[in-house]
Every structure is written in C-alpha cells, then in structure tokens.
Amino acid sequence: MPNTIGGLKPAMFVRIPAEAIIGAVVLLSLPRRPRLVLAALGGAVVGALAIVDVFNIGFLEYLGRPFNIILDWSLLPDARGYLQDTLGTTTELAITVGAVLLVFLVIGLVALAAVRLADQLARSRGRATRGTLIVGTVWITCNALGLSLTGAPLASQKAAAVLKTQVQTVRATLRDEADFQKVAKVDAFGNTPGSQLVPALRGKDMIFTFIESYGRSAIEDPIEAPGVDKTLDAQTAMLKKAGYAAKSGWLTSATYGGSSWLGHSTTMSGLWVSNQQRYRTVMASDHLSLTKAFKKTGDFDTVGVMPGIQKGWPEQSFYGLDKVYNAFQLGYKGPKFSWSTMPDQYALQQFQERVHSKKPADGKSRMSFLILTSSHQPWAPIPKMVPWDQLGDGSVFNAIQKAGNKASDVIADTTKSRQEYGKSVQYTVTALTQWLQRYGNDNTVLVFLGDHQPIARVSGNHASRDVPISIVAKDPKVLDAIDSWNWTDGLRPAHNAPVWKMSAFRDKFLAAYGSTPHPKKN
Numbered sequence: 001m002p003n004t005i006g007g008l009k010p011a012m013f014v015r016i017p018a019e020a021i022i023g024a025v026v027l028l029s030l031p032r033r034p035r036l037v038l039a040a041l042g043g044a045v046v047g048a049l050a051i052v053d054v055f056n057i058g059f060l061e062y063l064g065r066p067f068n069i070i071l072d073w074s075l076l077p078d079a080r081g082y083l084q085d086t087l088g089t090t091t092e093l094a095i096t097v098g099a100v101l102l103v104f105l106v107i108g109l110v111a112l113a114a115v116r117l118a119d120q121l122a123r124s125r126g127r128a129t130r131g132t133l134i135v136g137t138v139w140i141t142c143n144a145l146g147l148s149l150t151g152a153p154l155a156s157q158k159a160a161a162v163l164k165t166q167v168q169t170v171r172a173t174l175r176d177e178a179d180f181q182k183v184a185k186v187d188a189f190g191n192t193p194g195s196q197l198v199p200a201l202r203g204k205d206m207i208f209t210f211i212e213s214y215g216r217s218a219i220e221d222p223i224e225a226p227g228v229d230k231t232l233d234a235q236t237a238m239l240k241k242a243g244y245a246a247k248s249g250w251l252t253s254a255t256y257g258g259s260s261w262l263g264h265s266t267t268m269s270g271l272w273v274s275n276q277q278r279y280r281t282v283m284a285s286d287h288l289s290l291t292k293a294f295k296k297t298g299d300f301d302t303v304g305v306m307p308g309i310q311k312g313w314p315e316q317s318f319y320g321l322d323k324v325y326n327a328f329q330l331g332y333k334g335p336k337f338s339w340s341t342m343p344d345q346y347a348l349q350q351f352q353e354r355v356h357s358k359k360p361a362d363g364k365s366r367m368s369f370l371i372l373t374s375s376h377q378p379w380a381p382i383p384k385m386v387p388w389d390q391l392g393d394g395s396v397f398n399a400i401q402k403a404g405n406k407a408s409d410v411i412a413d414t415t416k417s418r419q420e421y422g423k424s425v426q427y428t429v430t431a432l433t434q435w436l437q438r439y440g441n442d443n444t445v446l447v448f449l450g451d452h453q454p455i456a457r458v459s460g461n462h463a464s465r466d467v468p469i470s471i472v473a474k475d476p477k478v479l480d481a482i483d484s485w486n487w488t489d490g491l492r493p494a495h496n497a498p499v500w501k502m503s504a505f506r507d508k509f510l511a512a513y514g515s516t517p518h519p520k521k522n
Contacts, residue, residue: 001049003056003066003162011149015156016139024132027118028125035118043114047107049162062455064256064465069166070173071276075259082339087408173277180278184271184285189510190520192288194296200481200513202299205356205444206367208291210264211428212308212340212376213421214450216250216466217459219492223415224422224458229492231426235433236490239472242437247479248470248493251502253452256465261315263451263467263502264371265289268319270506283318290506292320293515294367301360304369305330307347308340308376319369325354334394335401340373342394343383345431347372349391352439365443375428377455379420380410382427388438414457421458429491436472446472447509468493469505481512 002012023042027035055067084092121128141147143155189197218228236246254274255262265282266273268289273279294300304316304324316324327341330350337343351370360366374383381404386396410416436446450467453459470491473479485508488494500508511517 001053003053004060005057009150009152011152014149015152015154015158016135016142017159018139018155018157019159021132021136021139024121024128025136027121028129028132032122035122036115039114039118040111043111044107046114046159047110049159050106050110051103052162052166061457062257063259064453064456066169068169068173068275070170074276173275176275177277177281180271181281184281184287185520187287187520188270188507188517189288189293189515190286191518192516193518194298196516196518197293197297198510198513198515200477201294201445202297203365203443204475204478205365205441206294206300207370207444207446208268208368209370209372209432209446209448210260210267210451211425211432211448212260212371212373212451213454214375214425214428214467215253215453215459215463216468217453217463218422218425218450219468220495221418221422221460223418224425227422228425228429231429232492233490235429236492238437239433239491242440243442243474244436244440244472245474245476245479245489246470246472246491247482247485247487247489248468248491249485249487249497250466250493250499251449251469251505252499253450253465253467253502255452257452257455257459260371260451265315265318266502267449267505270503272501272503283315285318287318289319290509291367291369292318293510295320295322300365300367302367302369303355304371305347305351305355306371307332307342307344308371308373310341321369325350330354332394334397337374337381337383337397337401337404338378338407339376342373343397343431344372344374344428345383345385345388345435346391346394346397348431348435349388352435356439372428372432374431375421375424377417377421377458378407378411379417379424380405380407382420382424385427385430385434388434418458421454433491440474442474444474445478446470448472466499467502485512 002008027039030038052067052069055072059065059067059072080092080096083095087095139155142153147154218224219232239246251267253263254266254272259276262273262275262279265271265279268291269282269287270290271278271282271287273282288296291302295302302321304319304321306313306324307327307330309324309326310328313324313326330342330347332342332346332350334342334346347370351368355366355368381401383397384400386400390396405416405420410420432448436444440446447469449469452467453463453465456463470493471479471482472491486498488497
C-alpha cells in the first residue's frame with residue numbers, strides 16, 4: 001500500500017514483497033497451531049500498516065507531514081468537528097462509522113486471508129516450498145539488478161521500511177518530548193521585570209490578529225494572488241489616506257494546512273511548537289508569551305476575541321488574557337459559514353462594541369488578541385462585506401450564506417478551492433483594514449499575520465511554509481523601531497523580503513520596542 005497520492009499507481013501493487021517471501025518460509029516450517037496464530041497476527045499487522053498508510057496520505061495531503069502514530073490521534077475529534085461543520089451531522093456520522101468499520105474490516109479480513117493462505121501453503125507444502133524458492137530467487141535478482149516497473153522497484157521491502165519508520169518515529173517523539181521540556185525552561189525575557197518590557201509601546205492601543213490560513217500562496221500563487229494582491233495594495237492606499245503606514249515581511253510557520261494553534265503559540269512563545277506534544281508542554285509552562293508580556297507590565301488590560309473557540313479554553317492563562325470572548329459570547333444570531341462560527345466583519349464589530357470602544361479602568365492601555373476565522377477551509381460559503389451600521393445581531397448574513405457556494409462542491413474541485421480561498425483572504429483583509437480605518441486611533445498598533453499556509457491542494461505540493469506578517473501604525477516611531485528589519489513598505493511583502501522562523505518574532509519584537517533581556521535558565 002503506497003503512502004502518498006502520487007504513489008497510487010498500478011505498478012506499485014505488482015511488486016514482489018520480501019516480507020511475504022520470508023513469511024512463507026516461516027509459516028512452512030511451523031506446526032499447524034503456531035502457524036495459524038502467526039498468520040493471523042501477521043495479517044493483522046499488514047492490515048494495520050495499510051491503515052497507517054491511508055492516514056499518511058491524508059496527513060501529507062492536508063497537513064504536509066506524515067502521520068505520527070503517538071501524537072496525532074488527538075486530532076481525530078477535531079477532524080470530526082470539521083466534517084460536521086462542513087458537510088453536516090448526518091454526513092459526518094456516516095463517514096465516521098464507515099471509517100471505523102473500514103479499519104476493522106481491513107485488519108480482520110487481511111488477518112483471515114493470511115490464515116487461509118497459511119493453510120493453503122501447508123496443504124501443498126512441496127509446491128509451496130518450490131514456489132517460495134523461485135520467487136525468492138527472482139526477488140534477489142531484481143534487487144541486485146535494480147529492476148523496476150514505471151519507476152517502482154520490483155523487489156520491495158516496504159512493510160519492513162514502514163515498521164522501521166514507525167519505530168524511529170516513536171523513539172524520536174519520546175526523545176523530543178524530553179529535549180523540548182528543557183528548551184522551554186530557557187527564556188531570554190523570563191525574568192525581565194514588567195517595568196522593562198515594551199517601554200516604547202506604553203500608552204499604545206495594541207492589537208495582535210491572526211488570519212486563518214493566510215499564507216504566502218495567497219500573495220504569490222497565479223490563481224489566488226491577483227485578487228489578494230489587488231486588495232492588499234488598495235487597502236494600503238486607503239490606510240495611507242487615513243494616516244497609517246505599514247511594513248510587511250515573512251515568517252516560516254511551525255505548521256502547515258491546519259493545527260492553527262501551533263502557529264499561534266509559536267509566534268507568541270518564541271518556541272518552535274511544531275506538534276501537539278510540544279503545544280501541551282508550552283501551555284503548561286510559565287514561559288513568557290508575547291501577549292502576557294503586556295499584562296506583566298501592569299499598564300495594559302488584556303482581552304481576547306476568539307470566534308473559533310466553542311469550548312473551555314485553558315490556554316487563556318498562558319496568553320495572559322484578563323477576559324476572553326468565545327463564539328457564544330459575541331451575541332451572534334446569524335448562520336455559520338461552514339467551520340467559521342461567524343463572519344470576521346461581525347466579530348470585529350463586536351470587538352469594537354464590547355472591548356475597543358470602552359476605556360480600560362485605572363488609566364491603563366489595552367492589548368487585544370484576535371483570531372479571525374472566515375478564511376478557514378473549505379472556503380464555502382464565503383461572507384460578503386455589508387455596511388457596518390447594518391450588522392446588528394448577524395441575521396443580515398442569512399441571505400448571503402444561503403446564496404453562497406456549497407462546501408461539498410468546492411471541496412471536490414481543486415481549481416475552485418484555490419479561487420475561493422483567495423476570495424476568503426480578500427474578505428478578511430478588507431474587513432480588518434476597514435475596521436482599522438473606521439475605529440483605529442492615533443495610538444493603535446495593529447500586528448496581523450497568517451497562522452499557516454492552506455492545504456497542499458490549494459497552496460501546491462511544494463509550497464513553502466511562509467506566511468505574511470504586517471505591522472500597521474500611525475505613530476512613525478512604531479515603524480522606525482523596526483527599520484533595521486528591512487521589511488517591505490505596505491501590506492504586501494516583497495518576494496525577497498526577509499524570512500524568519502516564526503519562533504524568532506517574539507524576541508525580535510520585544511527587543512525592538514525596548515525590552516531588556518533577563519534570562520530565565522533551566
């Protein structure tokens with residue numbers, strides 16, 4: 001069983017597996033009972049490896065990485081939630097039940113087939129022995145001569161290679177857990193007093209915003225880029241008229257295609273949070289997040305607006321947020337847009353009414369943390385901008401949602417997925433920049449970026465993991481402080497603009513705005 005989409009070719013299924021030859025030799029040498037037990041066990045392992053290969057295909061296609069047999073089971077409930085929001089409860093339930101049955105059937109039927117084959121070998125022991133010897137000789141010859149069929153070696157030992165890879169993955173995962181716990185305890189700003197954190201931003205209206213799936217492909221892909229680039233350039237010009245300036249660069253995300261929380265935590269922690277195990281370690285630590293640095297100063301109220309959060313969110317403590325508004329606390333009465341609980345324009349308006357328009361107590365400033373969701377796959381249906389004073393409780397979006405594309409139609413069409421993805425990014429960028437023009441002030445500093453690239457089917461099989469990042473402000477001193485970064489003027493980073501690892505941003509940002517390092521060491 002191949003473990004990539006590209007490997008699903010007929011030639012891959014006509015190779016000679018070394019494991020089958022060795023298995024036949026062993027089975028022929030055993031008495032009946034141990035022979036049947038070993039055959040059943042071996043068949044079950046072969047079936048399980050085929051299931052792992054299917055998972056690998058899915059993970060490579062959607063997340064750009066192989067399936068991790070230890071860490072990735074926890075993502076399955078999220079996958080179910082995505083299917084439910086996208087295709088409906090009935091379809092999701094049918095897919096889930098079908099997938100579970102398929103797993104048991106594959107493992108069970110392959111085990112039964114192996115038992116039957118072992119019995120046939122024993123019944124025709126003489127012919128089976130000669131056949132095994134002949135096939136073994138052919139395998140050795142093909143392997144020695146490097147013979148192949150349409151690029152696939154005729155002599156295969158893939159099952160052994162998959163087992164070896166999984167064993168190495170388990171060892172590497174366990175080793176990574178121990179190593180990362182040590183890394184997470186070292187923090188260049190961990191012991192910095194609040195009075196020495198971001199002094200250049202005191203009195204500012206700080207806003208950090210992540211745009212879902214806003215990746216480099218949106219700006220450079222030939223299908224997506226024309227519309228997105230036009231929007232970025234137009235909004236740059238509009239912001240300039242309103243007195244704002246911007247600088248933009250690139251960050252290489254720790255994730256790809258999904259698992260947005262890994263991108264959020266990598267940016268804010270300054271640590272490379274590339275898997276669920278690292279994420280749990282960071283969230284349970286006292287490592288200083290960029291957002292918590294503002295809280296630590298004592299001069300900022302800290303608020304989060306999270307329209308994608310629909311359950312308890314203990315991460316609030318790590319991010320140092322005094323108050324968090326989730327999907328159920330923003331008063332939305334309109335329809336969901338597939339996975340996205342509400343249009344970004346509505347979420348931004350609620351941020352304005354519930355948070356931004358109100359002055360913090362005790363003369364403090366405010367630091368806000370927003371995660372916008374309208375550009376989340378499957379990019380159907382996509383909201384449209386409506387007059388800001390007509391947003392109300394969100395019911396105005398009923399007609400827009402009904403008139404939009406069906407998620408099932410877009411998912412099945414790669415070209416349409418790329419087109420609609422680009423439109424979703426245009427929508428969110430427009431909503432965010434219009435909000436800034438409408439409600440921003442002389443002290444507003446907006447930092448917005450993507451969390452990861454969209455899935456490979458949209459971003460391309462060989463796309464980078466880069467995402468755009470922009471800092472927008474009216475105060476020229478804010479952008480002067482990052483002049484040495486050599487970022488591009490405006491909201492659209494140049495192709496050759498600097499590229500940093502996403503984990504580098506926290507320390508660079510803190511240093512640029514006057515923070516003094518006081519390391520906390522393991």
